[in-house]
Amino acid sequence: MKELGGKSAIPVKNVEIHQPKGGSQEHYKPRDQIYVRKVTGFYQQLRQKMNFVFLFMFAAIPWVNFNGQQAVLFDIGEQRFNIWGLTLWPQDLTLLAWLFILSAFLLFFVTTFLGRVWCGYMCPQTVWTFIFIWFEEKIEGTANQRKKLDAQKMDATKLRKKALKHFCWLFFSVLTALTFVGYFTPVRQLFIDFFTLETSLMAAGFVWFFAFCTYGNAGWMREIMCLHMCPYARFQSAMFDKDTLTVSYDYNRGENRGARGRKQDPKALGLGDCIDCNLCVQVCPTGIDIRNGLQYECINCGACVDACNGVMERMNYEPGLIRYTTEHELKGKKVHILRGKLVGYATLMIIMTSLLGYEIATRVPVSMDIIRDRNELARENFNGEVENVYTLKILNKSQQDNTYRLSVEGIDGAKWIGESEVFVKAASVYTLPISIAVDPYELKDYMTDITFVVELAEQDSDVRLAHDSRFFKKR
Known part of the structure; x- marks a missing residue:
């Protein structure tokens, strides 16, 4: 840290921005549509399995009965919440307050330890966005095929594919909305009344409102929600430290970038391991280039890790050019897993969990x-x-x-x-x-x-x- 005019200057880290192929400084302009390329690999399989578990739990829980009634029902009209045999009333709002506080500190703990894995693996916006992208791939084809389809003039084939895609989006959005509203009103009767056009005006209004939000967020806005509307994207950096596990590009190993043959020696050409294929950008759901350093837009989904590892395998290079790592590890320093901030969050969680458990155990019904x-x-x-x-x-x-x-x-x-x-x-x-x-x-x-x-x-x-x-x- 240098002294400027008697005051301490904040150290600034300069990150070199490389020009992508084609000469434009940005891969995607702010309002350009991102055509996410499909990628396979360990982390995408893990993400898909976690998404499936999350989606299954979301869809199944309202249909489960306990003691002859809906196991989870947040009945606002009757001012009571039924949660697996536990009924909470307005007098029990302190329990909900404890639960929200505990959830917040759990999020802080996970973010400090593993970065934005919540965003990449469990956030509903991410889960539903990838489901909508799956519909796109099945109906319109690969990323390049979708891009060509959007560029061509409207004809019968394009109209059919677009209509089918949006119908699937809307139908899935309605099912999502019905399931969500089913947490607040008896779900079995809600489905019967909705499809027989006998539901109340208020229930139908909420279903179509949440269906519209799902359709808009996962179908049209997508990364805009993560970049410009989600508050977590803005304050999550305050929880990061140099030992936080994030998706990072190994600059020292990858630079200088450049194309080469599979049998050519990169060291003889003065090149690093990065062949500048831009696959890491093409598979990113938020359209960023991870090689430009840590960015708040990164949701830690690991898509670029799987894409880069696939390229490294084909080039017979060591995998991990882009990987989950820490800033200290990239600099060759010791990684501190147990550190003050992490221990503090863990201690607070244990205390709050104990207090919440005690309050539930001693609650007079x-x-x-x-x-x-x-x-x-x-x-x-x-x-x-x-x-x-x-x-x-x-x-x-x-x-x-x-x-x-x-x-x-x-x-x-x-x-x-x-x-x-x-x-x-x-x-x-x-x-x-x-x-x-x-x-x-x-x-x-x-x-x-x-x-x-x-x-x-x-x-x-x-x-x-x-x-x-x-x-x-x-x-």
Whole structure:
């Protein structure tokens, strides 16, 4: 770091930008369409398998039943989330907050360790984009064939291929939207009502809205979402360090670039291992040249790694000219896997996971609201006792029907007037009006603290909830 005018100057790393074949400085202009070339290899097979698992889970989970109802259902209208036997209500939003915070730190941990692998392997935008590209390849052909098709004038063949492609895109988008909306409304009835044109206006509106978003994002916008609209692309660099595993080009080994015969010695020609074939650019879904250094557009999908390794194999060169590596490794320095930032994220995740698990384990699957009679705080009954009137709202937060036993504590000799044992259906509220009567000689003060207790009527049950309230003496 040099001193300029008494101030410290930030060190700048100069990266040489090579001219591609054809003389243009950019492979793709900002609004040019990218024709992604198909590539095979280890990382693409891994990505496809992970995409399949992700897509299968997304499509299958809403159809799974648990305890006779949809296992995962975020019922906003009823204000409850059913997640595999666990029902969350507005009172349980702290659990969702913990879950979101834990997910954020998990993303930070993975990004610091492995770079943007979430973007390349599991992000829905990437998964659906590659699915739409698969439709293109099956209907319109290879990247070069698609480019020629777009350049030619409209005829019957082009119209047929374009119409079939967009029909497949739209049909898959509608299925995607129906599945997504099925997480928020019963999915079986949704599919029946939608295809029989009996669905509600709101449900149909959401389905077509999400279908339009899927069709636009994966079919038309694609890399624009990653480059200009995704906030993660902008702040992920703040989590990178020199030991983060990213897709990188080995500059020292690859330069100077140049074409050569397979049997020619590159060292005799003054060349590196890069033959400047530009395959790494042609297979990139965001249209960047990884040889120009680390760029925020790179989603770590590994397509360029597989393409380059294929070329190296055909040239009888060592693979790994483009590979998953770290900046320290490229410079021949020691790679530090265990480092402060990574250990810090891991520690926070362990702590938050433990707190989340504890909160779920100690969560009482019942809640109670106590509403006092607003017209009269206290009254005297025909036995000369002081009587307070309450309305209890008992919420069964579980997914099973339960019977609850009710009682009051805090005043000796208090009489419970009303039902003391109630049956409450699963995920429903039971409203119970009751009165508490007390001999006035037992009341020393104008206001006495009392506690309402609700317990599961089953024997050996540890479900118990206490709720504080007040009992007033008649003046």
